[in-house]
Amino acid sequence: MAPLTGVEVAKHNNAKDCWVIVHGRAYDVTEFLPEHPGGQKIIIKYAGKDATEEFDPIHPPDTLEKYLPKDKHMGPVDMTTVVKEKAEVLPEEQERLKRIQEMPLLEQCYNLMDFEAVARRVMKKTAWGYYSSAADDEITLRENHSAFHRIWFRPRILVNVENVDFSTTMLGTKVSIPFYVTATALGKLGHVEGEVVLTRAAARHNVIQMIPTLASCAFDEIVDAAAGDQVQWLQLYVNKDREITRRIVEHAEKRGCKGLFITVDAPQLGRREKDMRLKFTDEGSNVQAGETTDNSQGAARAISSFIDPALSWDDIPWFKSITKMPIVLKGVQRVEDVIKAVEVGVQGVVLSNHGGRQLDFARSAIEVLAETMPVLKEMGLENKIEVYIDGGVRRGTDIIKALCLGAKGVGIGRPFLYAMSAYGQDGVERAMQLLKDEMEMNMRLIGATKIEELNPSLIDARSLFNHGTTPVDNLANAIYDPLVNPAQREK
Numbered sequence: 259m260a261p262l263t264g265v266e267v268a269k270h271n272n273a274k275d276c277w278v279i280v281h282g283r284a285y286d287v288t289e290f291l292p293e294h295p296g297g298q299k300i301i302i303k304y305a306g307k308d309a310t311e312e313f314d315p316i317h318p319p320d321t322l323e324k325y326l327p328k329d330k331h332m333g334p335v336d337m338t339t340v341v342k343e344k345a346e347v348l349p350e351e352q353e354r355l356k357r358i359q360e361m362p363l364l365e366q367c368y369n370l371m372d373f374e375a376v377a378r379r380v381m382k383k384t385a386w387g388y389y390s391s392a393a394d395d396e397i398t399l400r401e402n403h404s405a406f407h408r409i410w411f412r413p414r415i416l417v418n419v420e421n422v423d424f425s426t427t428m429l430g431t432k433v434s435i436p437f438y439v440t441a442t443a444l445g446k447l448g449h450v451e452g453e454v455v456l457t458r459a460a461a462r463h464n465v466i467q468m469i470p471t472l473a474s475c476a477f478d479e480i481v482d483a484a485a486g487d488q489v490q491w492l493q494l495y496v497n498k499d500r501e502i503t504r505r506i507v508e509h510a511e512k513r514g515c516k517g518l519f520i521t522v523d524a525p526q527l528g529r530r531e532k533d534m535r536l537k538f539t540d541e542g543s544n545v546q547a548g549e550t551t552d553n554s555q556g557a558a559r560a561i562s563s564f565i566d567p568a569l570s571w572d573d574i575p576w577f578k579s580i581t582k583m584p585i586v587l588k589g590v591q592r593v594e595d596v597i598k599a600v601e602v603g604v605q606g607v608v609l610s611n612h613g614g615r616q617l618d619f620a621r622s623a624i625e626v627l628a629e630t631m632p633v634l635k636e637m638g639l640e641n642k643i644e645v646y647i648d649g650g651v652r653r654g655t656d657i658i659k660a661l662c663l664g665a666k667g668v669g670i671g672r673p674f675l676y677a678m679s680a681y682g683q684d685g686v687e688r689a690m691q692l693l694k695d696e697m698e699m700n701m702r703l704i705g706a707t708k709i710e711e712l713n714p715s716l717i718d719a720r721s722l723f724n725h726g727t728t729p730v731d732n733l734a735n736a737i738y739d740p741l742v743n744p745a746q747r748e749k
């Protein structure tokens with residue numbers, strides 16, 4: 259059959275008869291419109307036209323194959339007959355493109371906050387809004403980082419620190435440094451290739467990657483991008499439809515994932531006002547989870563209506579029955595729940611408040627860690643479960659403080675997103691290398707040569723629980739993105 263022409267496709271250009279072209283093939287999406295996770299508007303805008311440019315940054319490539327019935331695949335299009343629309347470049351976009359020209363060289367980024375400073379200037383506002391956003395007044399977002407400033411070191415001297423080794427194991431996997439790339443949704447908002455950029459950088463630095471349920475890339479794309487015996491974990495938002503969840507978990511195990519991280523702090527995604535202010539259309543709303551959404555509340559709400567708020571401790575035995583992967587509860591925020599996690603027999607917890615994106619005024623993970631470990635020790639449970647933290651980790655000293663307090667490792671989110679968004683894979687690799695260099699230097703300076711030597715005697719955390727004494731965090735405050743006044747946003 260001869261390929262379709264642009265004129266033929268252009269006839270199907272409305273909500274009642276809607277075809278789009280993606281990668282040179284036409285698709286009848288008329289019946290799919292009401293189900294589109296990011297709303298109908300954006301598809302209708304491209305009805306009868308080539309939607310590839312809009313489609314690619316957001317949707318896993320296998321989306322149409324996976325979710326559109328075969329009889330709606332209308333066949334190849336002769337692209338020489340398709341009229342290309344000249345996209346109008348808005349002044350704000352021109353400004354942003356100019357800032358990209360002027361951005362600092364990668365070598366001029368000396369710490370993880372530098373990547374945030376650059377990303378804030380060069381990212382699209384929808385992407386910056388989604389990544390930087392946190393819940394309500396974003397107090398917990400800032401507390402996550404500043405809590406580390408309430409912990410001081412008690413370094414040892416005259417220790418031979420010529421050879422420093424900060425390798426360790428996490429869930430039985432040997433890693434070169436005790437941090438992992440935590441799960442963060444919508445990777446293609448920041449970089450056209452999405453999460454696979456993080457995969458490739460993690461492979462080169464022997465760092466574990468946690469694959470998000472709400473990744474922009476297809477799950478298999480991320481796993482296929484892994485190199486050699488690179489270890490990946492799966493982060494799971496539990497679906498109301500447990501059959502979907504079972505399929506996701508079983509597939510992840512079959513593909514070689516070495517840990518199941520069940521997110522337990524998000525029965526509903528938090529209220530992130532920056533994200534909402536952008537009146538999220540759908541630039542980031544569709545994800546591999548491919549669920550229906552309400553996009554009036556920003557990307558977060560637009561992509562999370564499938565998450566089951568009924569998830570409870572009663573579900574843990576079912577998870578243990580469907581997988582052999584170690585199970586870790588991600589988003590635990592008090593010692594009582596860590597003890598419960600030991601009792602139900604999971605292998606780990608991540609003390610986390612979701613990067614401040616969920617319950618505002620939740621305590622920082624580092625503070626919950628300091629509450630937890632002494633109690634586990636007292637109860638003789640400290641070796642029964644691996645305890646991780648994430649949130650606000652920006653320095654090698656933050657990692658060392660967490661390990662001195664008993665963490666097995668730490669998850670890092672935004673810094674790698676910002677490094678990826680501003681500088682791609684090279685940026686993520688530089689961020690990882692900077693952390694390694696900081697770890698090595700600071701291990702030497704506190705008089706420790708290996709991870710096992712890190713213990714509470716090397717720190718003074720007495721003021722950690724006292725929230726009134728946080729020194730002003732000039733670095734973070736200089737970067738911190740105040741909520742822009744909505745009127746300004748409209749301009």
Ligand SMILES: Cc1cc2c(cc1C)[n+](S(=O)(=O)[O-])c1c(=O)[nH]c(=O)nc-1n2C[C@H](O)[C@H](O)[C@H](O)COP(=O)(O)O
Pocket residue numbers: 388389390402440441442443444470471472493521527558588610611612613614615648649650651669670671672673
């Ligand atoms: C920054 C960020 C974090 C997200 C995240 C998306 C972004 C952009 N998303 S979210 O859209 O639903 O909120 C996820 C997610 O998919 N699943 C999850 O378990 N945690 C999610 N988190 C939380 C993340 O796993 C860490 O808990 C958090 O990022 C750690 O804090 P830092 O960013 O300060 O390192």
